[in-house]
Amino acid sequence: MTQLFTPVKLPNGAILPNRICKAAMEENLAEQPGQLPGAALHKLYRNWASGGAGLILTGNVMVDPTAMTGPGGVVLQASTFDDAQAKSSFEAWAKAGTSGQGKFVMQISHPGRQVYSSQGTPAVAPSDTQVEIKGLKGMFAAARALSVAEIKTLVTRFADTADAAQACGFDGVQIHAAHGYLVSQFLSPLVNKREDEYGGSLDNRARFLMEIIDAVRAKAGKDFILGVKLNSSDFQRGGFDTDDAKAVVEMLNSKPIDFIEFSGGSYESAAMAGHSADGRVSRSAERELYFADFVEDLAKTAKAVVMVTGGVTRRETAKYALSIEGVDMVGIARAMAANPHLPDDWHDRRNLETSIPLSNLKNPAFNSLVGMSMTKAQMRATSLGKSVPVKPNGILATLKGQIEKAKQTKRYKAWLNS
DSSP states (O other): OOOTTSOEEOTTSOEESOSEEEOOOSBOOOOBTTTBOOHHHHHHHHHHHTTTOSEEEEEEEESOTTOOSSTTOEEOOTTGGGSHHHHHHHHHHHHHHTSSSSEEEEEEEOOTTOOBGGGOOOEEESSSOOOOOTTOTTSBOOEEEOOHHHHHHHHHHHHHHHHHHHHTTOSEEEEEEOTTSHHHHHHOTTTOOOOSTTSSSHHHHTHHHHHHHHHHHHHHOTTSEEEEEEESOOOSTTSSOHHHHHHHHHHHTTSOOOEEEEEOOOSSSOGGGTBOTTSSOBOBTTBOOTTHHHHHHHHHHOSSEEEEOSSOOBHHHHHHHHHSTTOOEEEOHHHHHHOTTHHHHHHTTOOOBOOOOOOOOSSHHHHHHHHHHHHHHHHHHHHTTOOOOSSOOHHHHHHHHHHHHHHHHHHHHHHHHO
């Protein structure tokens, strides 16, 4: 069986010191005007870098300032480095993330229709659609369909962001094609109702992703790490399923990528948080690695290095993940929010189990919101140099998060209007 702490060689020749990864959380927190990474974010990633992970993935970095997963997100585009101070803030972030032994990879993303209506920016998608979550009506803006010209522009934006990430010292980028964000929306037959070259057949629905990969690789060169985050399934009836994922993996086998991270779900079916609309994923304290059943065939199909995630908190679970044929790495994002030095602890056989804060509300959407608010409270503590609370108060963490979000929205709108 593959050992947790043996090196991993990526197809481009890069060596990761071990197989334990700090996978991406959904959003980075920009603490200053301009949607830039600041001192608190630098400190958070410096802590993670010192914790022993072989690969550290950032949360979403947005390729378009008018398309944000949240008002506190970080934006990196071709014009960002026209401002020397902005460039230095990203260089400091890259320096913090590469201060350990592992590689530091920026996750680049576009939310598509998953844009909060409170942000006041238009939402776009492959087709005219809107996110619908029970109990949260009106939270997301109605999206209009992108034109072909706009799609081509977004492909260029992804490449420009990757180029900027390389210029400021990151080891690579990961294209976010999961969790219901724009690339995932193109893959989904539920969201993508187009009748042109970007819709209809799976080959056409995957065209956007394939064009982004080609554009990024052309800009960044062969030595830059390039990964893809892909849903094993959307976990929505009639949506992107495991057979679709397998077909996309076969397409990716002919592309110059280095690793694939498998996840699942979207805002409408929060499988990445342990709950899915079709009932096939249901997290409890006893169940971890909740995408394992869906990844086995996918991992054997992939030629790139494969990473799996899904609520892993135990060393034994990580060992089991690596026993799956074709799986090379395991992500422990929320566990590292609770314990930033967990990889080193597992290497030295300390703290073999950790706990991530769970919410037990009946509504899956609210459950996911409260659970992520508690995890963000843990990350906030690390970023401020405070001790990490084992189980933050869920209601208080959510309330504080919503108050902070309101402040971020005001700041974001002011920056955008300027």
